[in-house]
Amino acid sequence: MSLLDTPAVKDLAAYCRDVAQRAKRASAALATVLGEVKIAWLLRSAELLRASSERLAEANQLDLDAAPGYGLTDAAIDRLRLTPERIESIAAALEEVAALRDPIGAVIDSTVRPNGLRIDKVRAPLGVVFFIYESRPNVTADAAAICVKAGNAVILRGGKEAIHSSQAIVDLLAQAAQEIGLPEDAVQLVSTTDREAVGHFLSMNDFIDVAIPRGGEGLIRRVAAEATMPVIKHFDGNCHVYLDASADPEFAERITLNSKTHRYGVCNAAESLLVHADAAERLLPRVAKALTDAGVEVRGDERVRKLVPTAKPASEQDFGAEYLGPIISAAVVDSLEAAIDHINRYGSHHTDAIVTTDLASAQRFTAAVDSAAVVVNASTRFNDGGEFGLGAEIGISTDKFHARGPCGVDELTTYKYVVTGTGQIRG
Amino acid sequence: MSLLDTPAVKDLAAYCRDVAQRAKRASAALATVLGEVKIAWLLRSAELLRASSERLAEANQLDLDAAPGYGLTDAAIDRLRLTPERIESIAAALEEVAALRDPIGAVIDSTVRPNGLRIDKVRAPLGVVFFIYESRPNVTADAAAICVKAGNAVILRGGKEAIHSSQAIVDLLAQAAQEIGLPEDAVQLVSTTDREAVGHFLSMNDFIDVAIPRGGEGLIRRVAAEATMPVIKHFDGNCHVYLDASADPEFAERITLNSKTHRYGVCNAAESLLVHADAAERLLPRVAKALTDAGVEVRGDERVRKLVPTAKPASEQDFGAEYLGPIISAAVVDSLEAAIDHINRYGSHHTDAIVTTDLASAQRFTAAVDSAAVVVNASTRFNDGGEFGLGAEIGISTDKFHARGPCGVDELTTYKYVVTGTGQIRG
Incomplete structure (x- = not known):
């Protein structure tokens, strides 16, 4: 029987409230559970996943x-598929989270007052994380692992497309929790796909400490507008590669090509190319040819089109566009400052790169570009929790508040001040 | 002529939008201004304030x-008054902020990947801070100083009660900015006291990065409900002092008395006293007598009233109350765990103290009490930016997200990742 055939939850508000209260x-209990208990749960979950490939395949x-x-x-159907290799990689990811340093209780700053x-x-x-995401089943296990490692309970609201796969995974995580002695409500999957459930959860800031939507822009905007608790948002990026006057042509080609074509549908792919006027003649034809050869359509301003006859005209809209596909906008700028202004104006404050051999240009670009990641002489594709060494990530924040850029275990924590005295009072 | 006599701003929405755009x-420019420029502005502002006591007195x-x-x-009228001593202390506070380490550009974590x-x-x-506060004029200067030190522009929305004093102070800050070459729109005071202006600013998340309300609970709830940008909230605290079974009686008396009576109307004053059953007979009569002698009314549960005949009965509401006055609720608890549960249930997650000589009790209390500050053997009154050594604070956050507890210069910043390569691309 499909989960979607079960009768609808009778009282949706009461159901959501119960889930949220259980999570709280x-x-x-999770806040002070020993790190070894969380590790044991992660390792046992990995074991159970590996041993349950038939059950997972059925779901x-x-x-x-x-x-x-x-x-x-x-x-999309291919991404949904749970092959034995993918189950292995989900299990391995849980083991990687187990191996991360436990963040809770670490002293991150300390002073002794006079x-x-x-x-x-x-x-x-x-405290409690409400995570709203789309279809891929591996995200279910990843998010549960990282939230619990950070000492949080998590309410998972997965897409209906993967609901049976996600439920089967969460059942195994719950079995491991029961065996190990971790609170069973540490990980809960919302068992209704009713869209109204999201609204109920977003209203409960007495039980839920943060909402994290990951998916299309519409979902994220809805969550940001409705949530009564803080939100960590993950928008796609309009990322730039800027070729400075001094840029090495080989670097320029390699970094632009990788930033644009390594994967098209990802938030840290380049969507726009800027070239300093003094280097345009030297760099643009070579870089544009490499892009065109890779099947990328170049849409340029007038000065780009003079140097790249195959380029199509770029409109104002193109410079703000996130194509997430084989198209790149391109413009010639008169100075480093013009490049910075363009990026801060049209960009999405996600990831922006400069290719340069000039130290002052690198310093000015990294200081003045207002983005989560500013990259010197490397691909924009590196803005990623794994590539940054965070070990695992729940997403890449496009907010400035609380967490910016890749969000790993530490970004799912807060801090408290522990003040230890010997009888001090205020005079 | 009073500022309040000037004709109302004709188009309020357009006025607010202009202020927000100027701030953005x-x-x-502020994001990359040299630290020495910010220091020069703060020192010159202090000079101008000291030299302008007559002008400030008139306003x-x-x-x-x-x-x-x-x-x-x-x-309240007394707090509003700008005496020469108070002007001196406002100026001195600007100099203290000048002396703080510049936070911008500091590398707070770093790795080199394989x-x-x-x-x-x-x-x-x-980026841009929108600060909404009530009457005391010194807050105007403090908030401007700390926001700019952190590289932010600030929009100040002060209470109408201090509007002329605040405007006079901001005029001097603007004069210093002009002389020194700091962007003049770094500090703007909203020149209308129209309540609708707040709503306009709270809708502009394209220009404003964070809203910080400081004042009564109604103001904070309104801002939290209406804001489209993140909010740092500063609620009052229902702070506890818990006397553990092992508590030293002299510490118990001194710390309870100071936490309750040092100042009544502040967010880190104690509002509730818990005593372990095994120590109640030993501690309660002495501590209650000290409180009563200081003019504090004790409202106790049945077990408290048995030991303290002068205590009045406490209702359920008393344990959730923030009196901000000479009243304290009191209860006897059967265990450390019962004290922790009581605090996490009735408290406001602000500041809670334990008095104990037992190491395990101190460890368990500080780990399990879910508050911004947990204090061992010292007064709750120490939860304060100055006392923590932050140098200056814009308030004490009761949120878990982004900033918790005293918010100084660092808490008004975010971070960016600066990624420096030598041509790396993703394989």
């Missing part, structure tokens, strides 16, 4: 059967 | 004349 209770088949009915593309009072700033869990 | 433009007199019309109490990519996490300004 679990989070109180996955229900999702695959339903997929054409949701109008999923072949590529009156002898010791002030320790200590990492503490956020 | 100023913030782009202040307009506010003092209007105060009875606003129904201000004598105490592929040679250097990942630096670098402190960066938030």
Whole structure:
């Protein structure tokens, strides 16, 4: 029987409230659970996943059967599929999270005041995370692992396209929790696909400490507008590669090509190319040819089109566009400052790169470009939790507040001040 | 002429939009201004304040004349008054902020990845701060100083009770900015007291990065509900002192008394006293007598009243109350765990103290109490930016997100990743 055939939750508001309350209770216990208990749960979950490939395949088949009915593309259906290799990689990811340093209780800053009072700033869990995401089943396991490692309870609201696969994974995580003695409500999957459920959860800031939407822009805007608790947003990026006057042509070609073509549909892919006027003649034809040879359409301003006859005209809209496909906008700028202004104006403050051999240009670009990641002489594609060495990430924040850029275990924590005295009072 | 006599701003929405846009433009320049320019501005502002006591007194007199019309109490009118001593202390506070380490550009974490990519996490300004506060004029100067030190532009929305004093102060800050070459729109005071203006600013998340309300609970709830940008909230605290079974009686008396009576109307004053059952007979009569002698009314549960005959009965509401006055609720608890549960249930996650000689109790209390500051053997009154050594604070956050506890210069910043390579691309 498909989960979607079960009768709708009778009282949706009461159901959501119960889930949120359970999460809050679990989070109180999780806040001080020993790190070794979290590790044991992650390792046992990995074992159970590996041992349950048949059960997972059955659940996955229900999702695959339903997929054409949701109008999923072949590529999306492929991403949904739980092959033995993918189950292995989900299990391995849990083991990687187990191996990360436990963040909770670490002293991240410390002073002793003149009156002898010791002030320790200590990492503490956020509490309850409400994570809203789209279809891929591996995200279910990744998000659960990283939230619990940070001492948080998590409410998972996955897309309907993967609901059976996600439920099967969460069942195994719950079995491991029961065996190990981790609070079972540490990880809960919302068992209804009713869209109204999201609204109920977003209203409960007494139980939920942060909402994290990952998916299309519409979902993220809805969550940001409705949420009564803080939100960590993950928008796509309009990322730039700027070729400075001094740029090495080989670097320029390699970095632009990788930033644009390594993967098209990702938030840290380049969508726009800027070239300093003094280097345009030297660099643009070579870089544009490499892009065109790779199947990328170049849309340029007038000065670009003079040097690249195959380029199509770029409109104002093109410079603000996130194509997420084989198109790149291109413009010639008169100075480094003009490049910075262009990026801060048209960009999405996600990831922007400069290719340069000039130290002052690199310094000025990294200081003045207002983006989560500013990159010197490397691909924009490196803005990623794994590539930054965070070990695992729940997404790449496009906010400035609390967490910016890749969000790993530490970004899912807060801190508290632990003040230790010997009888001090204020005079 | 009073500022309040000037004709209302004709198009309020357009006025607010212009202020916000100016702030955004100023913030782009402020983000990379040299630290020595910010220091020069702060020192020159202090000079101008000291040299302008007459002008400030005149402006202040307009506010003092209007105060009875606003129904201000004598105490509130006194807080509004700008005496020469107070002007000196405002100027001195600017000099203290000048002396703080500049936070911008500091590398707060750094790794070199196996592929040679250097990942630096670098402190960066938030951008534009919208600060909404009530009457005391010194807050105007303090907030401007700390926001600009952190590289942010600030929009100040002060209470109407101090509007002339605040305007006079901001005029001097603007004069210093002009002389020194700091962007003049770095600090702007909203020149209308129309309440609708707040709503306009709270809708402009394209220009404003964070809203910080400081004042009554109604103001903070309104801002949290209406804001489209993140908010740092500063609620009052229902702070606890818990006397553990092992507590030293002299510490118990001194710390409870100071936490409750050092100042009544502040967010880190104790509002509730918990005592372990095993120590109640030993500690409660002495501590209650000290409180009563200091003019504090004790409202206790049944077990408290048995030991303290003068105590009045406490209701359920008393345990959740923030009296901000000479009243304290009191209860006897059966265990450390019961104290922790009580605090996490009734408290406001602000500041909670334990008095104990037992190491395990101190460890368990500080780990399990979910508050911005947990204090061992010292007064709750120490949860304060100055006392923590932050140098200056814009308030004490009761949020878990982004900033918790005292918010100084660092808490008004974000970070960016600066990634430096030598041609790396993703394989």
